Amino acid sequence: MPLNADNEMILSAENLSRTFASSERKGFFSKKRVFALKNVSLQIAPGEKIGLIGRSGSGKSTLIRCLAKLIEPDDGKIYFKGQEISTMSPGQFRPMRKQLQVIFQNNYSALNPGMRIRDMLRETARFGGFVENIETLLKAQMNKVSLSETLLNRFPRELSGGECRRIGVAMVDLIGPELLLADEPVTALDYINKWEMLSLFRKLNTEKGTALLFATHDLEAMIDFVGRVVVLFGGHLVEDLPIELLWEARHPHTVELVRYHGFLKDKFTETVLLSYNSENKESSLDSAAGGCIFARQCQRFRVMDFPSVCIEKQPELIKSGERHWVACHFGDKVIE
Numbered sequence: 001m002p003l004n005a006d007n008e009m010i011l012s013a014e015n016l017s018r019t020f021a022s023s024e025r026k027g028f029f030s031k032k033r034v035f036a037l038k039n040v041s042l043q044i045a046p047g048e049k050i051g052l053i054g055r056s057g058s059g060k061s062t063l064i065r066c067l068a069k070l071i072e073p074d075d076g077k078i079y080f081k082g083q084e085i086s087t088m089s090p091g092q093f094r095p096m097r098k099q100l101q102v103i104f105q106n107n108y109s110a111l112n113p114g115m116r117i118r119d120m121l122r123e124t125a126r127f128g129g130f131v132e133n134i135e136t137l138l139k140a141q142m143n144k145v146s147l148s149e150t151l152l153n154r155f156p157r158e159l160s161g162g163e164c165r166r167i168g169v170a171m172v173d174l175i176g177p178e179l180l181l182a183d184e185p186v187t188a189l190d191y192i193n194k195w196e197m198l199s200l201f202r203k204l205n206t207e208k209g210t211a212l213l214f215a216t217h218d219l220e221a222m223i224d225f226v227g228r229v230v231v232l233f234g235g236h237l238v239e240d241l242p243i244e245l246l247w248e249a250r251h252p253h254t255v256e257l258v259r260y261h262g263f264l265k266d267k268f269t270e271t272v273l274l275s276y277n278s279e280n281k282e283s284s285l286d287s288a289a290g291g292c293i294f295a296r297q298c299q300r301f302r303v304m305d306f307p308s309v310c311i312e313k314q315p316e317l318i319k320s321g322e323r324h325w326v327a328c329h330f331g332d333k334v335i336e
Helices: 060-067 090-097 117-127 134-144 149-153 161-175 191-208 243-248 252-260 266-272 282-290 299-303 308-312
Strands: 011-025 031-044 049-053 075-080 100-103 179-183 211-216 228-233 236-242 318-321 324-326
Touching: 011 060, 031 060, 031 236, 049 060, 060 179, 060 211, 090 100, 100 161, 117 134, 117 149, 117 161, 134 149, 134 161, 161 191, 179 191, 191 211, 228 243, 228 252, 236 243, 236 252, 243 252, 252 299
Parallel strands: 049 211, 049 228, 100 179, 179 211
Antiparallel strands: 011 031, 011 075, 228 236, 236 324, 318 324
16 A cells, blocks of 8 residues: 555555566576566554465565565665665664564574574573573473473474474564564464464464564465455555455455455356456457556456556556555456
8 A cells, every 4th residue: 555654654665676587588698587576565553464465476475575674675665663674784674673573484494403492492582681580481482382391402303394383483472573574374284283373473463562464375364363465466566455355355366366265255256257258369468568467367357358458557556445455457346
């Protein structure tokens, strides 16, 4: 959504873009650059819980890493608690790192392989400001994340993926950050572990007021947890809406994602995904690179007989309703 001029947001990102070199060559010496993110703007309020959804390759992980200053954007600005951090060096940002933490899908890579779990938690506790009764605190943390105290003596390589993620949550809880960026934190977990992890995040939010940006492709895990949904496709932010309006999504890609998980009302699905005249107009899509990023896969584009505006112009994020923004030339059309 468009950025406010005030400093009430804990994090604001403005027009973030990030490219990577592809295997395709642009010339004899240089490789073609492809956008992983393009002009993405986002705001997160204190204590807010946001679901970041999209297919694999949509840009979710790249956005998380840019916001966490693990990689630098090619363009755009990031503000954390009113201060621009996108231009800060690692040394300048270090004092703020405590308040902005990250959990990854493969949290093993975030743990020190040469340290026992006890030593890592002890070090984290000190970083979080704890100085007394550390051993008692560590045991309490293990209990809080439903892990045996015996794991304190183990190395990360001796833990399962789910156990490593729980250790990551225990470490974040000791620090008590103001913002947590979670990249696919419940992916590949079984049903019980998934909902226990979500419970831990919920406690972190309610007990410590931690805001959360939760990147996932698992809508079932997200739907009863977040208050707002941000949708990415091809590195573009295509829709931003409250969770209660997810069934009234206006962007065809959001509709596609929700339909895939079986959450849509029948009449919604039938209206958006009408069968269309199969006259061969695929050649019209050849110029879509300068237009809507989703046009090549859009059912609405076909149903509406291939509007030229979709091919010629990239849609801007426009207000579709209260706290609802959509990047679609026909996003203001009510689907009945």
